[in-house]
Amino acid sequence: MTTIQYQNCLGTFIFTKDLKLIKHDAEGRDLASEYGAVPPDKTLIPPILEFFRDPQWLRAFHAKGIALAKASILADFSRDQLIITTIAYLDDLSKVSNMLTKRLRDAYYEVFPEPAMRIRDNGKFVELVATKSPAELRDDLRLSKDEVMEAPLRKGDWERLHGLAVRVHGLYAEKEASERYLDALMTELCPNMLALTGSTIGARLLQLAGSLKKLSIMPATTVQVLGAETAMFRHMRNKRYLPPKYGILHEHPAFASTPRYIHGKIARALADRIAIAAKVDYFKGKPVGEELKEQFEKRLAMIIRQKRARPMPVRSSAEAGRKDDRDGRPRRQHHPSQNPPRTSQKEKGQRWKPSRQMKPRRYR
Amino acid sequence: MEPARFDNIFFARGKRELFTRSKGDALFDEKIVVMDGVSCRSWDPKRSKLGAAIMKGASQIGIREGSIVLYLGAAHGYTPSFVSDIIGEAGMVFALDFAPRVVKDLIHVCEQRQNMVPLLGDASNPRSYLDRLCLVDVVYQDIAQRLQTRIFLDNCRLFLKPDGYGLFAVKARSIDVARNPDAIFKEVALELAKELVIVDQRRLDPFEKDHIMFICKKR
Numbered sequence: 001m002t003t004i005q006y007q008n009c010l011g012t013f014i015f016t017k018d019l020k021l022i023k024h025d026a027e028g029r030d031l032a033s034e035y036g037a038v039p040p041d042k043t044l045i046p047p048i049l050e051f052f053r054d055p056q057w058l059r060a061f062h063a064k065g066i067a068l069a070k071a072s073i074l075a076d077f078s079r080d081q082l083i084i085t086t087i088a089y090l091d092d093l094s095k096v097s098n099m100l101t102k103r104l105r106d107a108y109y110e111v112f113p114e115p116a117m118r119i120r121d122n123g124k125f126v127e128l129v130a131t132k133s134p135a136e137l138r139d140d141l142r143l144s145k146d147e148v149m150e151a152p153l154r155k156g157d158w159e160r161l162h163g164l165a166v167r168v169h170g171l172y173a174e175k176e177a178s179e180r181y182l183d184a185l186m187t188e189l190c191p192n193m194l195a196l197t198g199s200t201i202g203a204r205l206l207q208l209a210g211s212l213k214k215l216s217i218m219p220a221t222t223v224q225v226l227g228a229e230t231a232m233f234r235h236m237r238n239k240r241y242l243p244p245k246y247g248i249l250h251e252h253p254a255f256a257s258t259p260r261y262i263h264g265k266i267a268r269a270l271a272d273r274i275a276i277a278a279k280v281d282y283f284k285g286k287p288v289g290e291e292l293k294e295q296f297e298k299r300l301a302m303i304i305r306q307k308r309a310r311p312m313p314v315r316s317s318a319e320a321g322r323k324d325d326r327d328g329r330p331r332r333q334h335h336p337s338q339n340p341p342r343t344s345q346k347e348k349g350q351r352w353k354p355s356r357q358m359k360p361r362r363y364r
Numbered sequence: 365m366e367p368a369r370f371d372n373i374f375f376a377r378g379k380r381e382l383f384t385r386s387k388g389d390a391l392f393d394e395k396i397v398v399m400d401g402v403s404c405r406s407w408d409p410k411r412s413k414l415g416a417a418i419m420k421g422a423s424q425i426g427i428r429e430g431s432i433v434l435y436l437g438a439a440h441g442y443t444p445s446f447v448s449d450i451i452g453e454a455g456m457v458f459a460l461d462f463a464p465r466v467v468k469d470l471i472h473v474c475e476q477r478q479n480m481v482p483l484l485g486d487a488s489n490p491r492s493y494l495d496r497l498c499l500v501d502v503v504y505q506d507i508a509q510r511l512q513t514r515i516f517l518d519n520c521r522l523f524l525k526p527d528g529y530g531l532f533a534v535k536a537r538s539i540d541v542a543r544n545p546d547a548i549f550k551e552v553a554l555e556l557a558k559e560l561v562i563v564d565q566r567r568l569d570p571f572e573k574d575h576i577m578f579i580c581k582k583r
């Protein structure tokens with residue numbers, strides 16, 4: 001008599017033809033030869049799945065399911081997640097340290113304003129008030145006791161003020177340490193992207209993509225607009241808005257010194273190479289970062305050269321002197337009175353109505 | 365507190381609030397009310413599409429005491445925990461999600477509920493978790509994916525008992541951001557009707573904008 005062997009997370013099961021259980025092996029060993037068993041054909045899957053509805057197996061699924069889920073979560077861990085947590089941590093650290101630096105300046109301003117007034121640089125100010133006593137600070141600033149507007153504070157008052165200063169100083173140190181850590185992680189895990197983008201932009205791209213794996217399978221066109229999701233969705237809902245040309249990439253130094261109307265080309269050139277670098281980083285291939293960087297720089301020079309040969313694109317009066325969106329794209333349509341509808345829409349014979357988004361915009 | 369038409373579900377304050385009879389403690393900081401020795405857990409229809417469908421007057425939900433449920437798109441386990449209340453100790457909910465981040469929370473919930481099993485897996489590949497569950501009475505899906513209808517039908521084909529229920533929450537924008545939701549829902553309904561019988565459908569506004577819940581039965 002042939003028997004059937006079925007294996008699942010609860011182990012190996014040997015059934016008779018009419019699905020009576022003969023043997024259960026929780027270890028999941030292969031018992032096919034021992035029992036002369038064959039795998040179930042497709043039509044048997046539903047009745048076998050029905051068999052496991054029994055409370056006994058349901059309880060086993062509960063215990064096993066938890067164990068398996070925990071194991072796959074551990075197996076899923078990959079060090080590039082640390083890059084994402086670190087960049088998020090750095091964002092918070094910046095926010096918090098700026099906030100508390102302001103608080104520290106205000107606090108000093110009330111009781112001993114000279115350091116706050118004379119030391120403009122935040123890092124320096126924090127370091128000085130955290131490491132020096134009021135008397136030392138006075139000496140540093142070459143001020144005598146009667147020249148300063150130092151309030152008559154008690155010891156306990158100074159202690160708290162100094163406590164705040166030390167905390168904020170610690171935040172600056174923590175930020176530096178985290179930046180070094182981020183650099184180290186990027187060098188270890190994304191050396192090729194690092195060469196092209198630097199630590200921060202590289203880490204941001206990972207953050208936006210969710211993981212190195214996801215970034216590595218993204219097409220360059222997606223990489224190019226990572227961080228411009230708002231503009232992208234606006235474009236997808238209403239084609240009168242142009243698609244964005246760049247997102248977070250725009251923080252790359254190549255954009256700072258070039259005119260805006262070639263930024264789309266630059267973003268494209270950069271994104272193409274980042275997409276390759278991310279793949280090499282993910283699959284740990286042989287280094288190409290420096291080569292990609294050179295290629296990009298050459299391409300950048302060419303884009304800049306070409307720009308000289310071509311006249312500036314004519315901007316409509318509606319666009320001129322207007323502040324663009326964060327992503328830098330002008331809006332194709334502005335206001336019905338200023339911009340006639342696109343001809344293609346007329347050709348389609350549709351009646352053109354101003355959409356809600358096309359009401360006049362107020363400018364900041 | 366008045367019992368709704370479904371097992372272990374109650375309305376309160378003139379059908380403005382939803383509760384389930386609950387053995388366990390609050391898992392998501394929700395309110396617990398004890399009435400006549402029965403402790404009830406408050407269920408926020410703004411956070412749960414199943415809750416929203418019930419508030420919108422769904423005529424049947426297929427989930428009752430003792431049901432075995434496959435829940436696709438379980439996220440942190442909010443709605444699954446209420447399904448766990450409804451089905452009680454004799455039932456089981458297999459709660460699947462593919463995002464390791466949320467499955468961590470889900471595991472935590474399942475450890476406190478004997479009738480919940482966490483599954484880390486991709487709903488678009490049902491064979492990949494075939495070895496971790498049994499035939500079910502209800503397939504519930506809420507995954508906000510473009511191909512969600514096909515995924516739902518695949519899962520119903522493989523895991524749903526004949527006469528079982530398929531509950532399918534659809535977010536219009538996850539299928540197409542630009543098109544009119546009504547047109548999208550109509551298309552989904554046509555596709556569902558090829559394999560299942562739609563017994564009820566409820567728009568979920570104002571709890572969820574441009575969402576619908578299809579309640580289907582397997583032939």
Ligand SMILES: C[S@@+](CC[C@H](N)C(=O)[O-])C[C@H]1O[C@@H](n2cnc3c(N)ncnc32)[C@H](O)[C@@H]1O
Binds near residue numbers: 411412414461486487
């Ligand atoms: C809208 S949330 C569901 C919320 C949940 N139903 C509730 O009410 O508490 C959608 C979830 O589906 C998950 N998801 C999306 N696609 C999936 C897939 N193919 N397989 C498994 N889970 C998926 C996402 O990770 C996300 O957690």
